[in-house]
Amino acid sequence: MxxxxxxxxxxxxxxxxxxxxxxxxxxxxxxxxxxxxxxxxxxxxxxxxxxxxxxxxxxxxxxxxxxxxxxxxxxxxxxxxxxxxxxxxxxxxxxxxxxxxxxxxxxxxxxxxxxxxxxxxxxxxxxxxxxxxxxxxxxxxxxxGADSVSIPKQLADRQQVISEYLDQVDFELTVEHIRRELYESGDDQPHLIYETRLPFISYPADSSAICEKTTPVDDEEEEETLPLPVLSEADRDVDLHELIGFSPSFRKIREADLGDSIGTVWREGSDPDQEDFGIESYFKIRNHNTLKIKKDKKKGKLKGLFSFIEAEGSPVWTEEACRKRALQFLYLLYPDARQYFRMHPLEKDEEEQNTAAFQFDLTYEGVPLRLGFANIIINRINGLVVGFFAPEIEPETLKDLNPSPAITREEAKDIFASVFDVELEWEEDDHYTLVYRPVYPVFIDAHDGKAYKRNMV
Structure with missing residues (x-):
């Protein structure tokens, strides 16, 4: 071509x-x-x-x-x-x-x-x-246009479909940041909620079709997280720029408004030559020896970073040394980290890997946060933090949140059932299938019972 x-x-x-x-x-x-x-x-x-x-x-x-x-x-x-x-x-x-x-x-x-x-x-x-x-x-x-569409000869009974959903729906108590752009009546604040877990993503509208559960069944025990170790004052006395390998020689080559945050791209050294006009070459030029940083607009707090700067040599940092470096970075960003975060135990890693990744989960008074975790990646060649993804919820915003639910799971289920419905919709996956798609609140507020639905996009 x-x-x-x-x-x-x-x-x-x-x-x-x-x-x-x-x-x-x-x-x-x-x-x-x-x-x-x-x-x-x-x-x-x-x-x-x-x-x-x-x-x-x-x-x-x-x-x-x-x-x-x-x-x-x-x-x-x-x-x-x-x-x-x-x-x-x-x-x-x-x-x-x-x-x-x-x-x-x-x-x-x-x-x-x-x-x-x-x-x-x-x-x-x-x-x-x-x-x-x-x-x-x-x-x-x-x-x-579509070449062919299979029309069901007989539709499954709508009320029976609703009953099958309601008989098997489950709820998990967690904390969620209810964002305005994602949920109706969202306020960008953390809420104690019951998250709904449905047995089916969709239900075949053809009465002759068999509906299989789509919610995965996890027979394995959940991995137990550990409290953060206490770091000495000497270990906590670290510099952010040194941890991420940022120096005055870096040049800012791009900046973007990301809504509630600002993204900047810094480059070490000169720009690479363009080999061709292919997509691979394009992204190689954009990413070559760059450090991408995202900061909160209002407070300037670090929300994420990722380094494309290549390190030469062999991986010499042990998993334990990398974990200590990750903890230093976490405590630097969140001085009260031990109050809010728990740590996943170390997994045996392959020695030839050049990075070690660590996950720290946010919990509040024993309640897990739905998207509350910090990921930190350490380069095993030089010990630098080369990746960081902040939790969606800032830990300090949890201080005024009551961790005790005011309504029970059964009450949450009654609220859910009162507004739950299904709608006919075509689903495309190699061919078109008519399905019943659930229309439902994703979250039920565990304090006041308010139902939150996703915004229509």
Missing amino acids: THLAPKLKQKARHIGAIPENYQLIIEDLDRERAFFVWQDPEHPDNDIAVELDCEGRFISLTKEYAPVAENELPEGELQQIALQFVERHYPSAAASFVFQEKKVTEQAVRYTYAQMALDLPLPQTGFFVDIAKDGEVLRFRYHG
């Missing part, structure tokens, strides 16, 4: 309306598709990606930049422009698929169309278009 590269690239450039000053940074071709990315050299965060199939048919477009909508157009005109764009590349596509939804954001509007069967949309069919409010098409992806 490489002999078609110039022709495909020219077509992609035309489709993406690539400005003359943009530079090609990725040209990746295989037997199934061709993928091209151009970048604004003066504004590296602005890029345009175009994907074609092996026959040159347009698959997707992505324009990464912040549009300035000085002249916002009416939504009706935006939809008309979006459909004109689709018709230009796929005549009759708008008539072949059914309009599903319109999602409006601060910068753009997304229009989604899909193929229907039994008046229900088939996933991964049709297309979507994102259009800026000034009329610029920002994103497009064409999925096409």
Whole structure:
């Protein structure tokens, strides 16, 4: 397919309306598709990606930049422009698929169309278009239609499906950070909750189908965590930059706003030469000898890091020495770590591995936190911290949380049952299957009984 590269690239450039000053940074071709990315050299965060199939048919477009909508157009005109764009590349596509939804954001509007069967949309069919409010098409992806769909002869009884769910649902007491962007009525605060555990992810709508449990059964005993050892003042007297190998010679090469945090990328040494325009080469250049750091916007606290800086030599740091280094790093970031974290016991590791990974679980008054763990990776060649992933919940936010539930599991189950429902939906996995998909609260607040559902995306 490489002999078609110039022709495909020219077509992609035309489709993406690539400005003359943009530079090609990725040209990746295989037997199934061709993928091209151009970048604004003066504004590296602005890029345009175009994907074609092996026959040159347009698959997707992505324009990464912040549009300035000085002249916002009416939504009706935006939809008309979006459909004109689709018709230009796929005549009759708008008539072949059914309009599903319109999602409006601060910068753009997304229009989604899909193929229907039994008046229900088939996933991964049709297309979507994102259009800026000034009329610029920002994103497009064409999925096409389904060749065949198997229609059930008889549907399973809906009430019986609901009963099977409710008979086998279980709840686990834990602490969860209820984030606004993920859950309805979320407040970005930790809550003591009952997490629902369903016996099935979905239930076949065909009455002749057999429903198998999808929740894994764990016969093994849970690994017992250990309290953190006490570190001496001398062992706790460490410097963050020394632990992660950061020096004044590092250059900041990128910075990104990640919502509630800021991500920065630092490089040691000079930039590598670009070998080709393939995706592998692109990421090699972006990551070569870099240290990626993420910090909280408000407090500047370290939330994560990952090092791509290569270390020369053989792994000489023992597992015990690496664990001590991980503990030093944890105590540096969380001085009261022993009050909140418990440690997984060391596992026998292969000597040839160059890193040792450690997990520290957050617990509060004996209650585990659902996503409350810190992962720390130590390089066994030089003893540096080369990976860190902070817990989603900050330990100090737990101090005012009452660890004793006010409602029982049975009461939580009654609340859950009062709002639980199932909906018919097509599921795609090599072929289309009609299923009952549960609609339910993921969490029940263990203090006030409030039910939290996921936000619709």
